[in-house]
Amino acid sequence: MKTTHVLHLYNRIGFGITPNELNALKRKSKKEIVEDLFSESKQVTPLEIDLSFLNNVSKATLKNKKRKKELMKLNRKKVKELNKIWLNRIFNPKEVLREKMTLFWANHFVCKDNNTLHILKFNNLLRAQALGNFRTFTKLVSKESSMLKYLNNKQNRKNSPNENFARELMELFTLGQGNYTERDIKESARAFTGYNHNFKGDFKLKQRQHDTGEKSFFNEKGNFNGDDIIDIILKQTQCAQFICKKLYAHFVNEQINEDHVNEMVAVFYPNYNIETVIKHVLLSDWFYDANNIGNKIKSPIDLLASIHKIVPFSFEKKKQHLLVQRTLGQTLLNPPNVAGWKEGKGWIDSNTIITRLRLPSILLNNAEINYSEKGDFKSEVVNLKDKKLRKRAYIKTIPKWTVFEKNYQNISNKELLSFIITSTVSENAKNVLNELQNSSKKDFCIQLLSLPEFQLC
Numbered sequence: 347m348k349t350t351h352v353l354h355l356y357n358r359i360g361f362g363i364t365p366n367e368l369n370a371l372k373r374k375s376k377k378e379i380v381e382d383l384f385s386e387s388k389q390v391t392p393l394e395i396d397l398s399f400l401n402n403v404s405k406a407t408l409k410n411k412k413r414k415k416e417l418m419k420l421n422r423k424k425v426k427e428l429n430k431i432w433l434n435r436i437f438n439p440k441e442v443l444r445e446k447m448t449l450f451w452a453n454h455f456v457c458k459d460n461n462t463l464h465i466l467k468f469n470n471l472l473r474a475q476a477l478g479n480f481r482t483f484t485k486l487v488s489k490e491s492s493m494l495k496y497l498n499n500k501q502n503r504k505n506s507p508n509e510n511f512a513r514e515l516m517e518l519f520t521l522g523q524g525n526y527t528e529r530d531i532k533e534s535a536r537a538f539t540g541y542n543h544n545f546k547g548d549f550k551l552k553q554r555q556h557d558t559g560e561k562s563f564f565n566e567k568g569n570f571n572g573d574d575i576i577d578i579i580l581k582q583t584q585c586a587q588f589i590c591k592k593l594y595a596h597f598v599n600e601q602i603n604e605d606h607v608n609e610m611v612a613v614f615y616p617n618y619n620i621e622t623v624i625k626h627v628l629l630s631d632w633f634y635d636a637n638n639i640g641n642k643i644k645s646p647i648d649l650l651a652s653i654h655k656i657v658p659f660s661f662e663k664k665k666q667h668l669l670v671q672r673t674l675g676q677t678l679l680n681p682p683n684v685a686g687w688k689e690g691k692g693w694i695d696s697n698t699i700i701t702r703l704r705l706p707s708i709l710l711n712n713a714e715i716n717y718s719e720k721g722d723f724k725s726e727v728v729n730l731k732d733k734k735l736r737k738r739a740y741i742k743t744i745p746k747w748t749v750f751e752k753n754y755q756n757i758s759n760k761e762l763l764s765f766i767i768t769s770t771v772s773e774n775a776k777n778v779l780n781e782l783q784n785s786s787k788k789d790f791c792i793q794l795l796s797l798p799e800f801q802l803c
Contacts, residue, residue: 347376351634353768357803358597358642359383359628360442361651364753365765380628384621387444387477392470393435395428397463403545424462429678430667432469436647437654447476447624449647450596451483455519456686458679459492464547465679468492480589480618484519484576488538491547497684502539503555509535512575514684520579522588526564533561537570586615590623597627599638600690606632640769640802643693646674648803649702653795656766657710657750662742670709670741673701694801706795710745747788759783759790766794769802 352371356363371379399420407413439445451472459465468490475483487493488511494500497511512535516526540556543549561570564578579585590610591602598606609630614623627633644652650670653659661667671677675698676687687693694702707713757765763779771779775797782790794800 347371347374347379348634350639350768351376352379353765354634354639354803355379355383355628356442357652357768359446360439361436361446361648362655364655365757366753377629380625383443383628384477384625387441389441390444390474391440392473393428393431393466395424395431395462395466397424397466399424400463405545418460421460421462425460425465425679426665426668428462428466428469429671429680430661432678433647433650433667433671436651437658443624444473444476447620448473449645450593451476452678453681453686453689454592455483455487455493456681456684457490457492457496458681459495461492461495461547464491464495464543467547469679475620477621477624478619480614480620481576481580483620484515484580485573487519488515488572488576489541489543489549491543491549494541494543499538499541500543502535502541504536504539504557507532507535507539507557511535512538515576516579518685520576520585520588521582522584525582525584525588530563533563534570534575536561537563537575538572541572580616580618583611583615586611586618590614593623593627596689597624598633599641603632606630640767640799642803643690644801644803645687645689645693646671646676646702647678649674649705649801652800652803653706653709656795657791658746659709659743662744666741670705674698674705699798699801702801703796703798706792706800708741709743710795711792712740750791751787754787754791759785759787762787762790763794766791767797767799767802769799771797771799775799 349368352368353363356367374382399417403417407417436445436449448469452469455472457465457468459468471486471490475486488499493511497514498508499511502508502511509531513531515534516530517523536557536559540552540554541549542552542555556571558569560567563570563575564582566578568574570578587607590607594602594607594610610623610626613626632638661670668677675693681687704713754762754765759779760783763771779790779793782793785793
């Protein structure tokens with residue numbers, strides 16, 4: 347398998363690859379490498395966090411306003427802690443493909459919750475089902491406590507249906523806008539009535555609040571529950587089409603090739619096996635086409651993880667990992683809305699591009715940064731009000747340059763360029779790099795990571 351293809355593969359389904367890891371794959375075929383990736387991600391290692399603060403919580407506790415307020419504060423603190431645990435997992439993944447897929451599904455089945463126990467369960471569900479069956483996955487998501495709260499399905503009762511979850515289920519999770527009617531929303535909402543959970547976040551159906559009457563949905567009639575609705579939705583080839591297009595845009599190219607997507611649909615429908623369709627993509631010839639390499643703008647988390655893969659680093663100060671995420675526009679466990687983050691060019695604006703280009707120096711070379719009280723970096727001060735809000739700080743990290751030097755000791759500066767950057771490098775960038783050929787590998791690396799081309803994978 348060509349080196350450029352291996353680099354492309356690991357940039358898309360992981361966060362990069364080191365020279366030693368690449369050398370170990372030199373004699374393997376594409377099929378062997380891809381099969382190994384799936385084999386390494388067979389195991390599911392859930393995230394873990396200390397939840398002992400919940401041990402003595404009872405219904406009486408929740409009725410006490412002061413105690414409840416303290417509990418909510420603790421939960422918010424713990425969710426931030428969980429953010430760092432997840433970020434560290436992304437930085438040091440054992441099941442690389444599974445972790446990359448978990449990130450993808452977190453921006454598909456978008457959810458937010460300040461209850462640490464519930465959002466931990468939800469995040470681990472994404473991880474467990476990331477390469478499983480989409481039908482099972484969707485049904486489990488519909489019963490998760492965090493999702494029940496986030497999309498108001500806890501308020502969905504027999505005599506007063508709440509349509510929020512039913513609408514987003516079709517618009518964002520399965521079919522896409524315009525592929526259902528308002529009547530379909532109303533009828534499916536009735537099927538999801540009575541969905542609830544206990545304190546631990548386990549699903550329970552409140553029978554008295556569930557509508558047992560006949561529903562009419564996609565030209566089918568019956569006493570449907572939520573699982574039945576999902577089964578009917580998945581009968582529509584549009585569902586497979588919608589998911590495959592989203593997978594293609596994320597892992598291959600935002601410019602959709604209908605022929606390639608139709609190939610994926612033929613593999614995905616009607617069994618909806620996620621592993622099968624992803625494997626088909628990674629084994630296809632078109633995944634490795636030149637026009638699909640180095641064309642994708644890295645998400646903020648991908649950008650952070652790809653820097654960490656090259657030069658491992660850790661945040662020395664508490665909460666600075668959150669500051670960096672907020673500044674770049676993607677904070678784990680804190681999506682902007684139910685539609686999630688807009689990918690591609692949605693990651694870039696006049697402020698974030700400057701921040702992204704300076705990020706390697708900020709993380710690896712103690713460069714100073716400016717940011718507002720909201721946690722946003724400011725590339726320029728527009729008015730006096732902005733100037734007053736502006737603050738300065740250093741992001742304190744511990745870069746492990748010894749690990750970098752060990753991994754890249756047998757690679758020249760010139761080779762480092764083609765190893766780290768897979769997109770076409772501009773003439774201006776080449777001229778700058780030529781002048782730095784004799785500089786230290788550390789300085790040359792920071793310059794490479796600071797190029798606009800490193801924003802792409």
